[in-house]
Amino acid sequence: MPLRIREETPADHAAIHALTETAFRNAPHTSHTEQWIVDALREAGALAISLLAEDECEIVGHVAVSPVALSDGSTGWFGLGPISVAPARQRQGIGAMLTKLALDTLRERGAAGCVVLGDPAYYARFGFKPEPTLVLPGVPAEYFQAIALRGEVPAANVRYHTAFGAG
Secondary structure: OOOEEEEOOHHHHHHHHHHHHHHHOOOOOOOOOHHHHHHHHHHOOOOOEEEEEEEOOEEEEEEEEEEOEEOOOOOOEEEEEEEEEOHHHOOOOHHHHHHHHHHHHHHHOOOOEEEEEOOHHHHHHHOOEOOOOEEOOOOOHHHEEEEEOOOOOOOEEEEOOHHHHOO
16 A cells, blocks of 8 residues: 555544654754644644655654744745654655645645745755745754745744744
C-alpha cells in the first residue's frame, strides 16, 4: 500500500503527539516542546492545516500550519511547522511531500504567504528564502524564511500564535 496523505481526525491526536515527541527527541536546535505546541494549536482552534502521512495504517509524518500575525496588519500569512517524521522514515521524502502539499493547500485557499523557521538549505527547495523586510525578532535572519504565495512580501515583524509558548 502506498504512502497516503490525509487530514487529521480526532482519533489521530494521541498518535500525532507521540510521533512529534519522537521525531524531535534527538533533534538539534529544538525546545523539545513541539508536541505540546501542536496540541495547544489544536485546542486553540489555530491549526489551519494538519496533514499526516500514513503507511500501512501507521502515522509516519505530520505537518501543522497555523496563522501568524504581522505587525503591519497584513493578513493571510501562515507559519509552517512543526513538521514531524518518524526517525526510521526520515530522509525518504515524507517531510518534503507534506511541506509541498501544505503549501499547495495554502495556495488553493488564497493565502498571502508562509513563513518557516528552519534550515535554509532544506526549505529553499520549496521557494522559501530569507526576506530582509520580514523579521522574527530574536532569530538569526538566515533561519527565518518566507514565501509569498500572492502579492509582495510585507515589511513587518512576525508573531507566531501563543501556542508556540506551550510546553
